[in-house]
Amino acid sequence: MKRIHVVFIVVLGLLLVASAGWGALSLYANDSKVPEDVTAGGIQLGGMEIDEAADLLTHYADSWEKQQIVVLANEALDSTDSREWTLKELGYHVDANSAIAALKKLEKGSLIDRTRYRHSFEKTLSINYSSDTEVFDDAVKKEWGWIDTSAPTNATRVITANDRVVYTPSTNAYRIDLTSLHNQVDPWIKEAQSSASVLAADLAALSTRGFHLPLPISIVEPEVTLEKLKAEGIDRMIMSFTTDFASSAEGRAYNVTSTAKALNDVELAPDEVFSYGKIVAATEKKYGYREAPVIQNGKLVPGIGGGICQVSSTLYNAIIRAGLDIVERRNHSLPVSYLPIGQDATFASGAIDFRFRNTTGKHLIIRTVVEDRKLTVKLFGTMPDNVRYDIESVTTSTIEPTIRETVSDTLPPGGRLITQQGKQGYVVETYRTLVRDGKVVSRERLSKDKYNAQPTLVSVGKGTETKGKLGPGASNDAEQAPIIEDGVGAQAPSA
Structure with missing residues (x-):
């Protein structure tokens, strides 16, 4: 009888230990929060509720694309009109879907699958930024494309019937300097990407963030200027x-x-x-x-x-x-x-x-x-x-x-x-x-x-x-x- 009692106590103990282990495993696999120290594109997500973190990334992408670029027509054109676009309208996009999908996967699968997935979960998730310069360029050209239709005219020299030498000045043409425009906007875009964690902290402010710049205009001089002709x-x-x-x-x-x-x-x-x-x-x-x-x-x-x-x-x-x-x-x-x-x-x-x-x-x-x-x-x-x-x-x-x-x-x-x-x-x-x-x-x-x-x-x-x-x-x-x-x-x- 004494031996049977000892075995019972041992089995009962093992059952109690196993029961406690499965409970702990279940708690670990069914944790509703993002693992600690996880970031997505620099945004801190660790410790947040999974749904909250996914919503944050969704709202971040939406707010980021709502940032504005405001272009003011160049003073050389004697014009003060301006035009504003959201980044999305100019061909800039943020794709956080892969990071959101990774977060959502923490809640899917069997207990063992969720356990294994959470245990090996990547600490750094990616947010993909993309741009289409043709969309940007087309938007600017649609607004001010008439500038590119001008043509320079050469200075002229005419000797009149009464032997006077008469000069007519040349005129310049203008072109939208898209290269300069991109060179100014690109650093601002990169800054917005690298400051994602800061920006995500205030999504309301992010959606109203903007960049103002004058429309870059390059001058196309004619082949024959008045100075060259008079020289x-x-x-x-x-x-x-x-x-x-x-x-x-x-x-x-x-x-x-x-x-x-x-x-x-x-x-x-x-x-x-x-x-x-x-x-x-x-x-x-x-x-x-x-x-x-x-x-x-x-x-x-x-x-x-x-x-x-x-x-x-x-x-x-x-x-x-x-x-x-x-x-x-x-x-x-x-x-x-x-x-x-x-x-x-x-x-x-x-x-x-x-x-x-x-x-x-x-x-x-x-x-x-x-x-x-x-x-x-x-x-x-x-x-x-x-x-x-x-x-x-x-x-x-x-x-x-x-x-x-x-x-x-x-x-x-x-x-x-x-x-x-x-x-x-x-x-x-x-x-x-x-x-x-x-x-x-x-x-x-x-x-x-x-x-x-x-x-x-x-x-x-x-x-x-x-x-x-x-x-x-x-x-x-x-x-x-x-x-x-x-x-x-x-x-x-x-x-």
Whole structure:
């Protein structure tokens, strides 16, 4: 009996211990509170009722998305309108569902499952923040997208009919600077995320929290601003020179006019070298040249492009009076009627060019006007008002014409007939004098030119004794340049 009693006492004790263990296990598994030291996104949840903690996270996410961003239109737009959005409207979202689900799972499953789950419950739960920049950008553009439709306009420069240089300022365009907008908002958003535990303590205050900022606007400047355009130095008309072609036939007048059109509005950068050959080529391509007298081997003969040298010569006179440097220039082999000797500039395709350098230090614009059979070349740029250049040509010697005799079948023996009266040739030196404030500063020789004499042509009858003498200082045919001056086309072969 004594042994049976002992066994009973032991069994009863074991039953009592087991009963107490299951009770403690049941209490642990059915605990309605969140395990200690548990946080979700920095929010302290440990020790809170599970439902209370889940509600807190739900209300936190809702309140966080209700925070506001207020954008005030930039002062540059002369506008004070503003627009406010909630974070949710701008594409920002908070997802606490996984943390809430984890909390709710503490109440689900068997006693053993709940025990095991609570025992291994994560101390740190995640709250996921997300954003959609396209939603943000679209919202801003919908409000102020008209700003991006503007376009910058370049400053302009116009030379009027009365030779005034008129400038029109440029205008800027504006663009919404979305990158700058995000750069300002993003740190505030990150601060709101990192301060979650503080914010969750006052959900009412969280939902009214906001961030105010001006609408960032970037300026789009035009390619050509007024300052940049004026810096080119086209201040005024610095020189003008006119020649007359009233006596020219239609073909020559057409050539002069067409070449002047091609030359009009040519602009040279500082130190740029101008080539007249390019103007002739451009004229030939765009307008074509007509038949007019040209100079070949010291004679006026029919050709194509006659008259083009009146344009180069008129330009030459404007250039030397503006003080620019001449790179390449030759006089005609014969004097021209529209300019003093020593002050012309010929051209021959592939043989002679007229070139000068823009030494004004600023840009230079060439303008041409053809009116009433007069050609005017105008230069616009920079030149001191107290400076002028005087041009003087001096004949240093003359060249007497030769006498050329040819036998004529129509003249009697001993008969002589002058068919062309000869003309003198000249050697000319041209000087340029720099005058500043009315005082001579320097004088330089620009050129020394030779104009060939034109021979006297005489027809004689058969049997007539010919003189066959050359006039003093005259040149023979071999000295004549075998080129076509004042025209275009292939050059004549050398004699």
